[in-house]
Amino acid sequence: MSQNFKNWPILTALVLATVPIVLMYSYLVLDTITNTEPGGILPSSFTLEHWRFLYEDIEGKANIWQVTLNTLVFASSVMLLVLSVSSTAGYALSRLNIPFRREFLAGVLILHAFPSITLIIAIFLILQLIGLYNTLIGVIIVMTSLQLPLGIWIMKGFYDSVPWEIEMAGLQDGASRFTVWYRLVLPQVRPGIIALGVFSFLSGWGEYILPTVLAPANNVQVLSGYLASLIADDRNFEFNLFKSVGLFYATPVVIMYLFFQDKLMNIYGGGTKG
Amino acid sequence: MSLSAKLGYVFIAPALVLVAVFFLTPVLLTGIFSFTNMSTATGITGGAYQITPSLLRDLSDQGFEKATLDSIGSESYQIAKATLQIAREAGSEPSLLAELEEEHLGQNFTSRREFERFLKKLQNRPRSTRELKSTSPHFRKSLINERFETEKDLKAALTELQTKLTPDQINKLSQAAYTGWVWTTDNFYKMTILPETKQILFNTIIYVTFTLLLFNVGFALFLAIATFYLPKGQAGIFRALWLLPRISPSVLYVVLWKWLTWDTGFLNAILNPLGVAQRNWMLDTTLNAWVFVVLINGFIGASMGMILFSSAITAIPKPLLYASEVDGANRWQQIRFIILPQLKWPILFVTVYQCLSLLTSFEQILLSTDGGPGSTTEVWALAAYHNALDNYWGNLQYGYGAALALVLVVIGVIMSFIFLRFFRFQELVRQPRIEQ
DSSP: OOSSSOSHHHHHHHHHHHHHHHHHHHHHHHTTSEEOOTTOSSOOEEOOGGGGGGTSOOTTSOOHHHHHHHHHHHHHHHHHHHHHHHHHHHHHHHHSOOTTHHHHHHHHHHHHHSOGGGGHHHHHHHHHHHTOTTOHHHHHHHHHHHHHHHHHHHHHHHHHTSOHHHHHHHHHTTOOHHHIIIIIIHHHTHHHHHHHHHHHHHHHHHOOHHHHHHOOSGGGOOHHHHHHHHHHOSSOOOHHHHHHHHHHHHHHHHHHHHHHHHHHHHHHHHOOOO | OOHHHHHHHHHHHHHHHHHIIIIIHHHHHHHHHTTBOOOTTTOSSOOOEEBOHHHHHHHHHTTOOHHHHHHHHOEEEEOOHHHHHHHHHTTOOHHHHHHHHHHOTTOEESSHHHHHHHHHTSTTOOSSHHHHHHHGGGGEEESBTOEESSHHHHHHHHHTSSSOOOHHHHHHHHHHHBOSOOBOSHHHHHHHHOHHHHHHHHHHHHHHHHIIIIIIIIIHHHHHHHHHHSOHHHHHHHHHHHHHHHHSOHHHHHHHHHHHHSTTSHHHHHHGGGTOOOOOTTTSSHHHHHHHHHHHHHHHHHHHHHHHHHHHHHTSOHHHHHHHHHTTOOHHHHIIIIIHHHTHHHHHHHHHHHHHHHHHOOHHHHHHTTTOSTTTTOOHHHHHHHHHHOOTTSOOOHHHHHHHHHHHHHHHHHHHHHIIIIIOHHHHTOSOOOOO
């Protein structure tokens, strides 16, 4: 920002520090369409064979499209559930006169900071007991529940910033509380809904531990588990294939990130994982 | 009840139910499970009663009377309705079975040899040795490995033994024979005496300290301040690049690091021509493993601090900075005396918050080194995961894993309360932060 200082020392330091990231991500793209001689640094030939997993199943692995569909169902269900539950609960905590409102708020706050991953063992046993182990529904519900404290808190923050006058006017004109919320307030918090929606979709899309532990079966596998099992399999160790699957897996994330970067920055700044 | 409250209940109910069942209950259950010896072997719903050879060995080691144990462990061959039925279903010679049922019902033999010798003398004796050998096992009766669904069944079977047992002995046996889980405090005792515990505690401290200081706070500060001094466009590029590790799915992100460090990976491709021997840089030595564990987690962790610190720096009034420059402050002085004091609270917040999340995070370590080489990078949270959900010998120790997790849960609860009290979230970072 300041004109009085030279930029180049900072720029050099930053560029140097960023080299690993640039290297890793540019080779992620490059390696999916090229072959490199063993021991070589630069690719030597162009090929599309690393993308063969799209039209033929890899031996012993589930069908990629089935897995992608599972991931899509998983991530979008989590998103829809988180959105609908948080947007109602957030409104109740922000605006409605319910008993124990303060206590609810404190609870949400504490849970938000609470490291939910430590609960995985108990959750695993609960799902076994209630028979939702190895089902997509089970993982969806668990993932949603663990995201709720953050979601409710974010939505509450948005509702807080909506002027009371809007609701007053609506009530004056004879609308019910519900209509006021649905017709007048909800459109006001659209940015929050978009941000939270994108965030929870991406969290679901990228989640590895919950699906792996709670639904390990092949028919409910999601992309994270698919990629991990591919790497764990010693029979075909081929980084270019891993990267192609990885790029296929990450493309929706990158696209969403490019579109919603500003909104996401703020949630990631709030800190949700290590 | 006011309309507002009624709507409020409807609105908050789904959240309440989900959070109660899948968030609060697990917290409680982690505590409850940690006082049990639940494992794959005991199951989670309850068990049956079964006397196994290894159980008898254990009991004999504990000083249980040898003769009694031998009698429990012995087998006998009985000609009874039940054993005859088993033999019939297995397709043994009907004429032989008929003879046994009519003339020898209720006879007992103490060894297989004796029983087979007896069979050979019968009228309808088995015609070949093979037939004899296939017939006799059906009449075998033994308590060993037989599964009793209730304690009553087992006790009844024990009282039928030829050697008479005292009620005390029967009780002790049935207790020991229970295969389900029982309440115990052994997990915590085990935790204090196992040398592993010291190792994972030490590992956790190393992991949290280095990642936190070097990256989540240290490097994040550097990124925030450095990008602050750059033109907007350049700053945006760097911030976006440093967010990549955070938004990438973790499995893919770790694959990239593996590619960098693998035997035939990128580092080797560069260093080999320079005469450095080819090796797996990530798992080669303990030091290397730690370097990469810290790097992998640090690259993700740096972005949160970067974003928070950046927004705090932008909030500093510009005239303050201009004035300092007019007064001749160099960049270091500007950072030291103007920027850093402004960042006091965000730094404290990031430190405490990230400390807690690092303490409980294990996903990246699981995917990269999996605690290796040996268990030199096995941190507390990963040990809980390994014990309860994914271990090498297959018998998952839910109880012990839960006890390990409980330690983290307790720390988590305490630190969450500290957050609430000292950081006054509302004012610090929880203001509606996503502007339109």
